[in-house]
Amino acid sequence: MEGGLTVTTRSWRAERLDRLGSSIFADVAEWMEAARANGQDVIDLSIGSPDLPPSEPIRRALSEAVLREDAYGYPGSKGTPAFLKQAADWLHHRFGITIDPCDEMVSLMGSQDGLGHLALALCNPGDIALVPDPGYPVYSAGLALAGIEPYYMPLRAENSFLPDFEAIPVDIWQKAKFMLLNYPSNPVSAVADEAFYTKAIAFAKRYNVLIVHDLAYSEMAFDGYRPLSIFQLEGAIDTAVEFHSLSKSFNMAGCRIGFLAGNKDAVSALRELKANIDYGVFLPVQQAGIVALQEDMKVGRQSVGALYERRRDVLLDALREEGWGVAKPKATMFIWAPLPPMNWELSEPWNSRRIAREMLNIAGVAVVPGDAFGAEGEGYVRIALVEDEQRLLEAARRIGRFMRGEHLV
Structure with missing residues (x-):
């Protein structure tokens, strides 16, 4: 109370922002920051930002x-x-x-x-x-x-x-x-x-x-x-x-x-x-x-296509060897992957967001949960091909250990 008046806190945030939802890329950035603070070497395959410079x-x-x-x-x-x-x-x-x-x-x-x-x-x-x-x-x-x-x-x-x-x-x-x-x-x-x-x-x-x-x-x-x-x-x-x-x-x-x-x-x-x-x-x-x-x-831009085609093949061939088979896309810098087969369980069922969080926290590999792109995205994660081939191979190895639950041994 001030001078007999009730003072209420006014929000300066427009209600229309509620319709936007959270920015998944900002959320994933926060997840990565926390993982790095815990000592993780994070392989960032989340946002589709090219890792190479212009010519x-x-x-x-x-x-x-x-x-x-x-x-x-x-x-x-x-x-x-x-x-x-x-x-x-x-x-x-x-x-x-x-x-x-x-x-x-x-x-x-x-x-x-x-x-x-x-x-x-x-x-x-x-x-x-x-x-x-x-x-x-x-x-x-x-x-x-x-x-x-x-x-x-x-x-x-x-x-x-x-x-x-x-x-x-x-x-x-x-x-x-x-x-x-x-x-x-x-x-x-x-x-x-x-x-x-x-x-x-x-x-x-x-x-x-x-x-x-x-x-x-x-x-x-x-x-x-x-x-x-x-x-x-x-x-x-x-x-x-x-x-x-x-x-x-x-x-x-x-x-x-x-x-x-x-x-x-x-x-x-x-x-x-x-x-x-x-x-x-x-x-x-x-x-x-x-x-x-x-x-x-x-x-021509054949070099750009060839670069991401090699990265696609390196990552998906390595993931297949680890037990996660994903169809090879014909274009883009992304892999749209059904959730990987998991050899261990949590207290709650796996979903795209839980997979993405646990993959980052345990394996140090950042991907985007499919539900961030709409309800039909549940059951998938998006992987961006924005690291070099050696880091992609390392990401596949880490994901394989994560799927097998080797961190639990």
């Missing part, structure tokens, strides 16, 4: 650009004409598609920037968005911030981790504003073929739904597989946009640069929103992005 020409371009006296003005939320043109040229080189850099593209501070803001730019109260489950957390987070309800499309092994469009009720289709697809996929590492995209486009046109295709892993494919852009399919430009990122394929995750391409009305909406909330990507970073795309057009 020397990319780093040189960035370093030279930051020394320019004219590099420190507002860059503009749309993106520089030079970066957008280079991105359009790269799309034509890589996929054989033609995108207008003036009207059909916008630069982004990484694709997550666009994914987090897209619903704010596109949706109205009462709209629904179709999102994958499991799916990358920002898909749902962006909807939560915009106050838009998600309709979760289950991705299951029996359907090759592809959504079943026929199973979505007609009334949901009629309320949906956009449908988010992600192939090659994070976290499930699935891929999609031309027939799938053809069907997706047909459903989108039938119900006037925008397709939002997250193609962040287009350059990280194995065994001769070449991921598609949705714009390689006839009619896609009328009903789709596509996110591209330089984070993973070019080892530029910390630079925060990517772009959205596609339907000009949808791109314009995101441009308009971003013009009100930020001033775009730092000019030297855009210059580094130009060099990255030019370099790729000259020498």
Whole structure:
């Protein structure tokens, strides 16, 4: 009581944050910090942050650009004409598609920037968005911030981790504003073929739904597989946009640069929103992005795919020898693995979060529990191929000892 008044504590935290849930990556970081404090040598296979630097020409371009006296003005939320043109040229080189850099593209501070803001730019109260489950957390987070309800499309092994469009009720289709697809996929590492995209486009046109295709892993494919852009399919430009990122394929995750391409009305909406909330990507970073795309057009990214293909084979072959057989994905930097066979029990049943916690605490190997990506992720863990081959072999050996319960002897 102060002067006869009851003083209550006021929360400064918005209730909408409750809809975001906890950031699993922040949670895993806390777990790792505690494990290291207990003396663990942690092998971090959790977050998909490349462990290698960008190429020397990319780093040189960035370093030279930051020394320019004219590099420190507002860059503009749309993106520089030079970066957008280079991105359009790269799309034509890589996929054989033609995108207008003036009207059909916008630069982004990484694709997550666009994914987090897209619903704010596109949706109205009462709209629904179709999102994958499991799916990358920002898909749902962006909807939560915009106050838009998600309709979760289950991705299951029996359907090759592809959504079943026929199973979505007609009334949901009629309320949906956009449908988010992600192939090659994070976290499930699935891929999609031309027939799938053809069907997706047909459903989108039938119900006037925008397709939002997250193609962040287009350059990280194995065994001769070449991921598609949705714009390689006839009619896609009328009903789709596509996110591209330089984070993973070019080892530029910390630079925060990517772009959205596609339907000009949808791109314009995101441009308009971003013009009100930020001033775009730092000019030297855009210059580094130009060099990255030019370099790729000259020498290709086979080395990136080959690197992660070797890591995939090293880890999964070693895990199989330890008794944990996991199918080899055709793309991405992730392994989507069913829970390992355990030769010992806890007082409570194993689940994805318990496996991840115990694997870290006992074996010193950090992975992400599958339920962090949605209810359909229970029963899986996601493993990122972000350590060198020797550390991956060591991780497999530690996991094998963990599965056998050798620490109990």
